[in-house]
Amino acid sequence: MSSFDEMDAFEGASLSARAMAARPSPYLDDLNPAQRAAVERLDGPVLMLAGAGTGKTKALTARIVHLLMTGKARPNEILAVTFTNKAAREMKARVGRMLGQPAEGMPWLGTFHAICVKLLRRHAELAGLKSNFTILDTDDQLRLLKQLVQAAGIDDKRWPARMLAGIIDGWKNRALTPDRVPAADAGAYNRKGVDLYAQYQTRLRELNAVDFGDLLLHMVTIFQTHQDVLEQYQRWFRYVLVDEYQDTNVAQYMWLRLLAGAHRNICCVGDDDQSIYGWRGAEVGNILRFEKDFPGAHVVRLEQNYRSTPHILAAASNVIRGNEGRLGKELWTDAEGGEKVRLIGHWDGEEEARWIGEEIDAMQGGTRGMRSFHLDEIAILVRASHQMRAFEDRFLTIGLPYRVIGGPRFYERMEIRDAMAYFRLVVSPADDLAFERIVNTPKRGLGDKAQQTIQITARAHGVSLVEGARLALEQGLIKGKGGAALGQLVGDLARWGRMVEDADLSHMELAEIVLDESGYTAHWQNDKTPEAPGRLENLKELVKALEGFENLQGFLEHVSLIMDNESQDAERKVSIMTLHAAKGLEFPAVFLPGWEDGLFPSQRSMDESGLKGLEEERRLAYVGITRAEELCTISFAANRRVFGQWQNAMPSRFIDELPEDHVEVLTPPGLYGGGGMPAPGIESRAAEANVYNSPGWKRLQARQGQRGMSQPRESRNTVIDMEAVASFTIGERVFHQKFGYGAVIEIEGDKVEVAFDKAGTKKVVARFLSAKDDVPF
DNA sequence: GTGCACAAACTTTTT
DNA sequence: GTTTGTGCAC
Numbered sequence: 001m002s003s004f005d006e007m008d009a010f011e012g013a014s015l016s017a018r019a020m021a022a023r024p025s026p027y028l029d030d031l032n033p034a035q036r037a038a039v040e041r042l043d044g045p046v047l048m049l050a051g052a053g054t055g056k057t058k059a060l061t062a063r064i065v066h067l068l069m070t071g072k073a074r075p076n077e078i079l080a081v082t083f084t085n086k087a088a089r090e091m092k093a094r095v096g097r098m099l100g101q102p103a104e105g106m107p108w109l110g111t112f113h114a115i116c117v118k119l120l121r122r123h124a125e126l127a128g129l130k131s132n133f134t135i136l137d138t139d140d141q142l143r144l145l146k147q148l149v150q151a152a153g154i155d156d157k158r159w160p161a162r163m164l165a166g167i168i169d170g171w172k173n174r175a176l177t178p179d180r181v182p183a184a185d186a187g188a189y190n191r192k193g194v195d196l197y198a199q200y201q202t203r204l205r206e207l208n209a210v211d212f213g214d215l216l217l218h219m220v221t222i223f224q225t226h227q228d229v230l231e232q233y234q235r236w237f238r239y240v241l242v243d244e245y246q247d248t249n250v251a252q253y254m255w256l257r258l259l260a261g262a263h264r265n266i267c268c269v270g271d272d273d274q275s276i277y278g279w280r281g282a283e284v285g286n287i288l289r290f291e292k293d294f295p296g297a298h299v300v301r302l303e304q305n306y307r308s309t310p311h312i313l314a315a316a317s318n319v320i321r322g323n324e325g326r327l328g329k330e331l332w333t334d335a336e337g338g339e340k341v342r343l344i345g346h347w348d349g350e351e352e353a354r355w356i357g358e359e360i361d362a363m364q365g366g367t368r369g370m371r372s373f374h375l376d377e378i379a380i381l382v383r384a385s386h387q388m389r390a391f392e393d394r395f396l397t398i399g400l401p402y403r404v405i406g407g408p409r410f411y412e413r414m415e416i417r418d419a420m421a422y423f424r425l426v427v428s429p430a431d432d433l434a435f436e437r438i439v440n441t442p443k444r445g446l447g448d449k450a451q452q453t454i455q456i457t458a459r460a461h462g463v464s465l466v467e468g469a470r471l472a473l474e475q476g477l478i479k480g481k482g483g484a485a486l487g488q489l490v491g492d493l494a495r496w497g498r499m500v501e502d503a504d505l506s507h508m509e510l511a512e513i514v515l516d517e518s519g520y521t522a523h524w525q526n527d528k529t530p531e532a533p534g535r536l537e538n539l540k541e542l543v544k545a546l547e548g549f550e551n552l553q554g555f556l557e558h559v560s561l562i563m564d565n566e567s568q569d570a571e572r573k574v575s576i577m578t579l580h581a582a583k584g585l586e587f588p589a590v591f592l593p594g595w596e597d598g599l600f601p602s603q604r605s606m607d608e609s610g611l612k613g614l615e616e617e618r619r620l621a622y623v624g625i626t627r628a629e630e631l632c633t634i635s636f637a638a639n640r641r642v643f644g645q646w647q648n649a650m651p652s653r654f655i656d657e658l659p660e661d662h663v664e665v666l667t668p669p670g671l672y673g674g675g676g677m678p679a680p681g682i683e684s685r686a687a688e689a690n691v692y693n694s695p696g697w698k699r700l701q702a703r704q705g706q707r708g709m710s711q712p713r714e715s716r717n718t719v720i721d722m723e724a725v726a727s728f729t730i731g732e733r734v735f736h737q738k739f740g741y742g743a744v745i746e747i748e749g750d751k752v753e754v755a756f757d758k759a760g761t762k763k764v765v766a767r768f769l770s771a772k773d774d775v776p777f
Numbered sequence: 778g779t780g781c782a783c784a785a786a787c788t789t790t791t792t
Numbered sequence: 793g794t795t796t797g798t799g800c801a802c
Contacts, residue, residue: 083792084792085792111792112792113792138791212792247792276790277790277791277792279789279790279791280790280791280792383789383790384788384789384790385788385789385790386788386789386793386794389793406790406791409791443778443779445778445779446778447778447779448778449778450778482778561792578789578790579790580789580790580791581790581791599789602789602790604788604789605789605790620790641793642788643787643788643793643794644793644794778802779801779802780800780801780802781799781800781801781802782798782799782800782801783797783798783799783800784796784797784798784799785795785796785797785798786794786795786796786797787793787794787795787796788794788795
């Protein structure tokens with residue numbers, strides 16, 4: 001499909017630009033001067049630097065409406081990209097609301113991925129694919145990589161599929177095809193990685209499949225190598241809008257530059273202070289460089305905040321000030337008063353959870369001298385998901401309703417993926433990855449050997465696995481119980497495949513038939529584990545979700561990209577989520593627990609990315625604080641159990657960066673309380689004591705000072721690793737967390753053989769050993 | 778070929 | 793503390 005008339009026709013511009021231009025435009029009056037400037041400057045490059053809570057979505061949607069109202073573009077000539085489906089949905093809804101009619105005619109408002117799928121299906125042949133290519137999920141991707149590694153005869157301990165997937169993703173994020181991976185990356189060690197990457201791409205093409213990264217990568221490659229195609233789209237997309245520009249990776253950046261390169265009508269919205277996805281390839285540099293990339297760019301700053309109290313804004317501003325290389329923004333507000341940001345330290349993580357639980361209880365009743373809060377107005381934002389556990393445990397025991405946002409997504413659950421694999425096979429029998437997934441689920445007595453036979457047969461005849469299985473059965477290569485079951489499966493698949501065409505049968509009925517007759521439903525009915533009922537429930541929900549689609553194919557098409565599931569139960573609940581998941585959300589009251597060095601900022605982040613990592617952590621702190629509208633409570637604990645092992649920690653360095661004037665310290669009894677004997681009446685003393693004057697705090701200050709000189713600190717893990725390998729000598733006394741004391745017998749690379757006093761002789765990884773003198777406590 | 782037991786590795790963050 | 797992978801017995 002290459003004619004744009006066709007495109008025009010089938011995308012159907014249901015909104016008539018001209019008809020709308022006649023109507024008044026109240027949407028502009030709603031905007032403040034900065035927003036208005038960003039909206040009205042339609043032509044040429046515009047960078048909208050929108051701080052947290054400054055109404056950027058409003059401005060962005062107003063801009064789209066303005067483009068339509070002024071007749072500058074028809075709905076289908078606007079390319080508007082977001083990162084999440086949720087953001088896309090929201091924008092669609094808001095455009096519709098502003099226009100006073102549904103915005104169905106905006107086919108190119110969507111996520112990077114969704115839009116690329118659409119484009120790639122049209123030009124699949126240019127990437128060596130057929131237009132009905134499948135999109136692999138992470139699971140399929142890993143299985144494929146594992147096979148490749150094993151087939152290449154490489155030690156899969158040295159090349160775990162997960163790691164390889166990470167490396168390949170990294171390259172794809174930077175728009176690097178195997179032949180373009182720079183020598184620096186491909187050096188001695190990664191030589192094999194590039195090799196495997198190339199093989200992986202070949203294999204994907206054979207399977208007529210792409211992974212997530214490919215969606216962008218293929219389109220960039222096509223645009224770069226097919227000038228005519230690029231030019232078509234450059235003409236077609238007259239205006240380009242990008243949300244969350246600070247989160248774009250190199251591939252997305254190149255894609256945008258290619259598309260907007262000719263007319264340069266590109267408007268990027270973002271906030272360099274909220275760039276928190278560097279670890280998955282996002283480049284803050286993209287937004288920092290915007291004016292260089294698009295000379296003559298108009299930069300608008302949205303700085304008036306409509307969300308938070310002055311205290312909260314002051315706290316956030318003061319923290320983020322510690323970062324270098326910002327474009328610079330200062331949030332301000334008309335609002336006055338409000339509570340100061342509250343800071344509290346606890347003895348340990350459990351106490352922290354207990355305190356927050358009690359606090360929430362009190363807030364509900366309005367017994368904190370403030371207005372009362374509903375549970376759904378309260379959120380707990382954590383750095384790492386394992387922190388959620390303490391809160392879940394606590395809230396369960398006190399019966400406080402909560403909801404975890406994020407977690408494993410609906411479509412990532414095992415049973416859903418299994419069911420989807422069945423559907424995929426019914427629709428396209430050549431889907432080998434789907435076949436591999438379900439041949440032996442439920443158990444059919446087809447183990448490694450039988451599966452290998454199928455693989456070999458299929459490869460020998462150059463056919464799909466299903467076909468290979470059929471041939472292998474014919475030739476009597478698979479016998480017995482397994483053979484019978486396989487015969488049944490192959491027959492069933494063919495039968496179900498024919499039922500797809502059956503007009504009398506809805507695709508929902510078909511889905512149920514497939515799940516029942518394959519024995520998959522029974523498999524979970526017979527399962528006695530506690531999660532089995534939930535899984536059956538999920539399967540029911542999956543079938544229900546089919547209702548919204550014309551047929552199975554249509555469903556499968558969409559599902560691979562729609563990974564979010566908003567559980568929409570109406571009950572008021574406290575939200576628990578990670579800081580990352582909280583971006584873009586806001587809550588009247590926010591708790592930010594776990595502000596301890598090592599946890600937040602995360603040690604790993606600093607180890608891996610040094611100062612850059614620390615700055616990203618700081619932005620995360622900024623994002624966290626700015627989620628709060630009225631009340632923000634930061635807390636830290638002196639002790640925390642990590643891996644079931646107690647560790648103590650210093651309060652986060654970010655706590656030092658909070659402005660004293662805007663912080664109220666709620667003195668806890670205990671370590672940070674007043675440094676001494678808990679005397680009677682500590683409750684009242686606690687009310688006036690001040691962490692800033694406590695010995696614990698001063699100690700902390702002193703430590704911070706020393707550390708400040710050598711920031712960022714040397715990687716703790718690396719040091720231990722290297723010392724561990726280098727320093728152990730045969731005969732040395734060592735300590736292992738689980739096995740206790742022992743003596744080194746032999747050293748082999750990173751593995752050390754130790755004769756433990758009580759646990760016998762074991763070979764363990766050096767990292768889990770410490771020299772006897774180093775033993776903590 | 779399946780199921781159990783034990784040991785290792787693991788914990789950021791995810792479109 | 794939990795999951796995942798491996799080795800062993802049935």
